[in-house]
Amino acid sequence: MLYNGTWQVSHTGGAKPDVLVNQCARTGHFVTCDQSVNGGPSALLVFIPRTDKPGQYYTQNIRPEGRATSRGDLEITGDVWTFLSNWDNSGKTIYYRTINTFVTRSRIKYEQAESANGKDWKVTASGEETKVLAKR
Numbered sequence: 217m218l219y220n221g222t223w224q225v226s227h228t229g230g231a232k233p234d235v236l237v238n239q240c241a242r243t244g245h246f247v248t249c250d251q252s253v254n255g256g257p258s259a260l261l262v263f264i265p266r267t268d269k270p271g272q273y274y275t276q277n278i279r280p281e282g283r284a285t286s287r288g289d290l291e292i293t294g295d296v297w298t299f300l301s302n303w304d305n306s307g308k309t310i311y312y313r314t315i316n317t318f319v320t321r322s323r324i325k326y327e328q329a330e331s332a333n334g335k336d337w338k339v340t341a342s343g344e345e346t347k348v349l350a351k352r
Contacts, residue, residue, distance in 0.1 A: 217242065218321060219249055222348040227341060236345065263290065275299065295319075302334070313337060322347035 220240040226233045238261075240249040247263040257280040264274040275288040288301035295318040302311045311334040317325045324345040329337035 218318065223345040224348055225343060225345050227343040
């Protein structure tokens with residue numbers, strides 16, 4: 217539920233910031249987040265707790281056109297959330313990793329990387345997400 221709310225996403229390198237909105241809810245054992253970026257629908261994120269490994273989750277992204285991406289894995293260790301996934305690109309597997317470090321409950325440092333072998337990572341993006349607090 218830490219993701220719930222509106223976030224300003226700043227990218228290293230000076231690209232224009234994005235506005236990320238997560239509307240999250242817990243349904244039984246699952247958590248879902250309806251995610252939009254800059255006002256447009258992005259994905260429905262589903263977090264499924266693993267009963268065999270505390271602190272680990274399966275993840276699934278469902279895109280606006282109704283297609284699900286491949287299942288991912290999430291490991292939460294303290295303030296560090298590590299998302300791992302892969303994609304088959306014409307017979308070649310590409311591995312993806314996103315590391316979100318919660319500096320505070322309203323500030324996340326993120327790093328996205330990809331790999332051809334799941335071991336040697338090349339950083340493709342990084343930056344910070346800052347929660348936009350509701351006006352009173």
